[in-house]
Every structure is written in structure tokens, then in C-alpha cells.
Amino acid sequence: MYISITAQKLGETYTQSSAGFVDYLEKENQGLEQSEMEHFFNQDSDEISAAEVVKEIDGNTAKLKKKEPKFYSITINPSKRELQHLKNSSEDLKRYTRAVMQDYVSSFNRQINSRPITVDDIKYYAKIEHQRTFKGSDKQVQENQPYASKILQHKHEIRKIEREGAEGNVTKLQQQINHLEKTAPHQINGKRIVQGMKKExxxxxxxxxxxxxxxxxxxxxxPGSKYKSSETVLNGKKVRRGFDRDAFFEKAEKRFDKTFGYKRNYAESYQSKKDFIKNPKRYFSALLGLPTNERAVAFKILAKSGVPIANIPTTQVQLALKVVRRLKKGIDIAVKSSSIGI
Structure with a gap:
């Protein structure tokens, strides 16, 4: 599970309208029949229109300055293992969203009218998506880039030959392009992975x-407050403030496990991420201390994330910091892909 919370920005300033973001979230519905579409929903309603979402979000910004976020984006990304555990992806994720938003509000150190905040006090709209596309920052796209650059160069050469009658062998250049397309390291169904291609x-x-x-x-x-829990004086009154992100992430993970009866391995837990960051020795010790079956699953999870499993230390002596540093990059990717973070 990986959860991100971000304030929506457009360059150096905060987005003044939610219209662009809502349009972006509608991209998967293009060309689909009404019955096939995924609609916006909130705690009480289904099939909320994009126009209503924009109207409600943009009309709920009283006294906010241009330099302040008007709305936040929360993205919940279940891992492949978690998604495989669900019976009905859309309905289960919708149920989970409504449950986890209760954990979200309980993580605020705020009160409204001298009472704790409830999910009925907030204004949110959620949407489930089933597709992802490769970004320019993805490893597969970056490692294919030298091939893409060479292909583009050859295509320019072919166009120059055809347009200007320059010297060159078009057939040979096309053969080189075909070879590069086939030998690029990352492929899906025989096609070179490029930015914008759908993930499998x-x-x-x-x-x-x-x-x-x-x-x-x-x-x-x-939720972007730098305060976890504090008090301040506003208009002569004491006001509680803050948002406990750590508590929210832990609650969200436990909510998933309890809701769907999911048995979480240490390697994919939020606790493992905290251990890795704060105490690498404890992280490796915990991995090696797992029962045999659970340890095998943990190593399998890490291996799929690109961690050099053969180099994971097997004795306390090998838990030297130089080994930890050598493994940090790979395991950091694995921890991020299987845990909750901001």
C-alpha cells in the first residue's frame, strides 16, 4: 500500500480551480458506455458528475489566499498482492475508501464546535481508476531512452534522404530501427516501452x-500541516491544530487488513518502512527473524521490487553499515512500492 497526500500546484502557485484535475481523472471514461464508467463518489453518494465535483470544491474556498492550497489530492495505491486479494476491485476499493476516510478525519488534532471532527464534516470526492501509464521518470522508460534516441536519429536521417535526396541507405536505416525496437531492454507484448504506454x-x-x-x-x-499536534491562540481562543500523518498511515493499513482479512507480511508493512529509515539493523534483523515461510514470502516481495536478495546479510556481523548503505537504494525502492508514505 502506498498513499500520497499532495497539495495541487500549477508551477509555483496553487491551482485556483479543481477543473483541470477533475478533467484528468475523467480520462479513463472517454469512449465508454455509461454503464462501464467509473463515477465520482463520496461518503453518501455514487455517480456524482464531474461538473458537480468542480462546483462543490471550487465553491468551498472561503477566505483562502492565492498562496494557500484550495484542495488536496490523496492517492491510494494498493500493491499487486493486495489487489489480488480483493474479490471485486471497484466495489471493494469503494468500501475501503469510505472506511479509510474515517481514519483520515480521526488523525486531525482539530475540533469543530467543541467536538471531534467526523467524516460528515469534510468535503471529498473519490474516483477509482484501473489503468496506469508509464511516465518519463519510470526505470523502464529511462533505460529504453538510448534506444529511443537512436531510433529518432535514424528516422530524421530517413526523412532527410526522402525530402532532400541526401546520401544514405533508407532500407539499411529502417533495418537498424527495427533491430533497436526489438532489442530495447523493456518490452510489452513485443513493443518497446515508451512514455504513455499502458502498464500491464x-x-x-x-x-x-x-x-x-x-x-x-x-x-x-x-493534511499538509507541519504540526502533528499542538495548540495556538486565534482570536483570543485556544485552537488545536495538526494532522498526524504517521497515525493515518498506520490506521489505513490496519483498516485494509481488517476489512479484507489480509495477512500482511513484514516486508510490505508500514512498520518495515519506519524500521528501515530509522534503524536499518532492526529492519534486517526483523527480516531474518521471520518464520521460514514468512521470510521466503518477504524475500520474494523484495526480489520483485529489484532488491539484490543474494546480498542480504545472514549474520549479525554482516549487518555493518557499509552493507546497509550498499543495499539501501534497492531496498528503499521496495519499501516505497509496498508501504505507505507521503
């Missing part, structure tokens, strides 16, 4: 657009 397998994930203000348009609720 179950890619279901959840996008949530969250208003900065509560439903009454009176209280500011920021």
Missing part, C-alpha cells in the same frame, strides 16, 4: 480530491 496487470488505484475547508466552509483542515 491490475493497476487499480483511488484518487481523492479533498477540499481544504470543511463542509460549512468555515474551518481550514490541512
Amino acid at each position: 496487470g491490475n493497476q487499480s488505484h483511488i484518487h481523492i480530491i479533498m477540499s481544504r475547508k470543511d463542509k460549512s466552509n468555515s474551518y481550514s483542515l490541512s
Whole structure:
């Protein structure tokens, strides 16, 4: 599980309208029949239109300045193992979203009218997507880039020959292009992976657009607050503030496990990520201390994420910091891909 919380920005300033982001989330519905579409939903309603989402989010920004976020984006990305565990991807993820938003509000150190915040106090809209495309920053695209550059160079040469009658063998250049296409290291169904290509397998994930203000348009609720829990004085009154991200991530993970009866391996847990960052020795010791079957699963999870399993230390002596540093890059990728983070 990987959860991200971001304030929507456009360059150096915060996006003033949610329209662009909502349009982006509607991309999968293009060309589909009404019955096949994934609609926006919230705690109480299904099949909410994109126009209503924009109207409600943009109309709920009282007293917010241009330099302040108007809304936040929360993305919930279950791992492949978690998605395989679900019986009905869309309905299960919708149920999970509604449950996890209760954990979200309980992570605020805020009160409204002298009572704790509830899910009924917030304004959010969620949408499930089932596809992902490769980005320019993805490893597969980057490692294919030298081949892409060479292919582009040859295509320019062919166009120059055909347009200007320059010297060159078009047939030979085309053969070189075909060879590069086939030998690029990352392929899907015999085609070179490029930016924008759809990823294989179950890619279901959840996008949530969250208003900065509560439903009454009176209280500011920021999950991006730098405070975990504190008090300040506002208009002569003591006001509690803060958002406990750590608590939210832990609750979200436990919520998934409890809701779907999922038996989480240490290697894919939020705790493992914290151990890895704060105490690498504890992280490796915990991995090696797992029962045989669980350890085998843990190593399989890490191997699929590109970690050099053969180099994982097997004794306490080998848990030297130089070994930890050597493995850090690979395991950091694995931890990020299987845990919750911001």
C-alpha cells in the first residue's frame, strides 16, 4: 500500500480551480458506455458528475489566499498482492475508501464546535481508476531512452534522404530501427516501452480530491500541516491544530487488513518502512527473524521490487553499515512500492 497526500500546484502557485484535475481523472471514461464508467463518489453518494465535483470544491474556498492550497489530492495505491486479494476491485476499493476516510478525519488534532471532527464534516470526492501509464521518470522508460534516441536519429536521417535526396541507405536505416525496437531492454507484448504506454496487470488505484475547508466552509483542515499536534491562540481562543500523518498511515493499513482479512507480511508493512529509515539493523534483523515461510514470502516481495536478495546479510556481523548503505537504494525502492508514505 502506498498513499500520497499532495497539495495541487500549477508551477509555483496553487491551482485556483479543481477543473483541470477533475478533467484528468475523467480520462479513463472517454469512449465508454455509461454503464462501464467509473463515477465520482463520496461518503453518501455514487455517480456524482464531474461538473458537480468542480462546483462543490471550487465553491468551498472561503477566505483562502492565492498562496494557500484550495484542495488536496490523496492517492491510494494498493500493491499487486493486495489487489489480488480483493474479490471485486471497484466495489471493494469503494468500501475501503469510505472506511479509510474515517481514519483520515480521526488523525486531525482539530475540533469543530467543541467536538471531534467526523467524516460528515469534510468535503471529498473519490474516483477509482484501473489503468496506469508509464511516465518519463519510470526505470523502464529511462533505460529504453538510448534506444529511443537512436531510433529518432535514424528516422530524421530517413526523412532527410526522402525530402532532400541526401546520401544514405533508407532500407539499411529502417533495418537498424527495427533491430533497436526489438532489442530495447523493456518490452510489452513485443513493443518497446515508451512514455504513455499502458502498464500491464491490475493497476487499480483511488484518487481523492479533498477540499481544504470543511463542509460549512468555515474551518481550514490541512493534511499538509507541519504540526502533528499542538495548540495556538486565534482570536483570543485556544485552537488545536495538526494532522498526524504517521497515525493515518498506520490506521489505513490496519483498516485494509481488517476489512479484507489480509495477512500482511513484514516486508510490505508500514512498520518495515519506519524500521528501515530509522534503524536499518532492526529492519534486517526483523527480516531474518521471520518464520521460514514468512521470510521466503518477504524475500520474494523484495526480489520483485529489484532488491539484490543474494546480498542480504545472514549474520549479525554482516549487518555493518557499509552493507546497509550498499543495499539501501534497492531496498528503499521496495519499501516505497509496498508501504505507505507521503
